Amino acid sequence: MTKDIKNQHILISDKEAGLPYSKGLMASQVMVTGLSPWRSYQVAEAIEDRLRELGSPSVTSEELDQLAVSVIEDLAGERYAKNYLRWREVDALDIPLIVLIGGATGVGKSTIATQLATRLGIVRVVATDAVREVMRGVFSRELMPALYMSSFEAGDALREPPTKDAVVVGFREQVSAVAVGVDALLERAAVEGMSMIIEGAHVVPGFLDLDSRAGRVMAVPVIVTVEDEAVHRNHFLARSADHAGRPATKYMDGFDKIRRVQRYIKSQALSHGVPVIPNYNFDQALAAVIDLVMEKVTERFAGSGRGDGERVRQAFGKEGRST
Numbered sequence: 001m002t003k004d005i006k007n008q009h010i011l012i013s014d015k016e017a018g019l020p021y022s023k024g025l026m027a028s029q030v031m032v033t034g035l036s037p038w039r040s041y042q043v044a045e046a047i048e049d050r051l052r053e054l055g056s057p058s059v060t061s062e063e064l065d066q067l068a069v070s071v072i073e074d075l076a077g078e079r080y081a082k083n084y085l086r087w088r089e090v091d092a093l094d095i096p097l098i099v100l101i102g103g104a105t106g107v108g109k110s111t112i113a114t115q116l117a118t119r120l121g122i123v124r125v126v127a128t129d130a131v132r133e134v135m136r137g138v139f140s141r142e143l144m145p146a147l148y149m150s151s152f153e154a155g156d157a158l159r160e161p162p163t164k165d166a167v168v169v170g171f172r173e174q175v176s177a178v179a180v181g182v183d184a185l186l187e188r189a190a191v192e193g194m195s196m197i198i199e200g201a202h203v204v205p206g207f208l209d210l211d212s213r214a215g216r217v218m219a220v221p222v223i224v225t226v227e228d229e230a231v232h233r234n235h236f237l238a239r240s241a242d243h244a245g246r247p248a249t250k251y252m253d254g255f256d257k258i259r260r261v262q263r264y265i266k267s268q269a270l271s272h273g274v275p276v277i278p279n280y281n282f283d284q285a286l287a288a289v290i291d292l293v294m295e296k297v298t299e300r301f302a303g304s305g306r307g308d309g310e311r312v313r314q315a316f317g318k319e320g321r322s323t
Helices: 023-033 037-054 061-075 078-091 109-120 128-136 151-157 166-192 229-242 249-253 255-271 282-303 310-316
Strands: 097-102 125-127 196-200 218-225 276-278
Touching: 023 037, 023 061, 023 078, 023 109, 037 061, 061 078, 078 282, 097 109, 097 282, 109 125, 109 196, 109 282, 125 128, 128 166, 128 196, 151 166, 151 255, 166 196, 166 255, 218 255, 218 282, 229 249, 229 255, 249 255, 255 276, 276 282
Parallel strands: 097 196, 097 218, 125 196, 218 276
Antiparallel strands: none
16 A cells, blocks of 8 residues: 655654654755755755655655755755755864854844854854953952953053053953963863854954864854944944843943954954954855855865865765765
8 A cells, every 4th residue: 555655754764763854954954055044944845845756755864965955056056055065064074163253342243153053053152251251250350450341441451551552452461361261162172072153352363373273173263343333333222222231322432442443353354364254234244154164164175185066066976975
């Protein structure tokens, strides 16, 4: 008797215990390509429809990947299909992925980090302000006063007025201190193989030693900016409206200092070859960060003799590498 395939789960046969195909899980994987959640779920539904048309109660991971690439290319285009293939390479990394998102106060770092974590399936997101908070429990205000001020107000804690810009000097002093804690996070990630996203004003190029861990973690640093002053101001007003505990007055009063900190961070990024992504539009900025991660993964595999494009396709076809 013929069974009604439409009413049955389609099993992924080479997964442990034969896990069933899930539109939700597939949609979350497809979102990594840069497609919106709604479009990703459309793709996941189309993949399920194709599986139903095949009439088989099971599919291998290799076959599912090939089908996903085909559907994404048909519905969204080659760029997104290529990103999906690249993400499967991220999934196959034998070292942890560490995305470091820096930028001045109010540019949207934490929002981008949260959404990026969802897209990439990374469960650990650490804010450098949390690291600073921990360090405040170790060092007293008298010993390290810069830790007890906001990043753009750290200059006010300097014991002696500097000959240069106090805002930048104080900020550098705070970043130097917090960088010790961030460096410890990087080492822990390398030792324990944990992927994570680190975001905050203290992620400043030149203060973290990423090169020495190049073979143990894949670090992807990026700096986010808001170039338009009016847009930057509006970020604080919007944030204040959403969070009653974060009034905009403090940030409006210190806005000029925040802009000076941004100029310094951006100059550090440019001098150290770290990408700068202007946050004009949230979706575009998030997509740009995702593209950057994909490019870094491609470079890593190209450096190890594994290329992009057709070679990546072969990795899921002729070579039969599973997810």
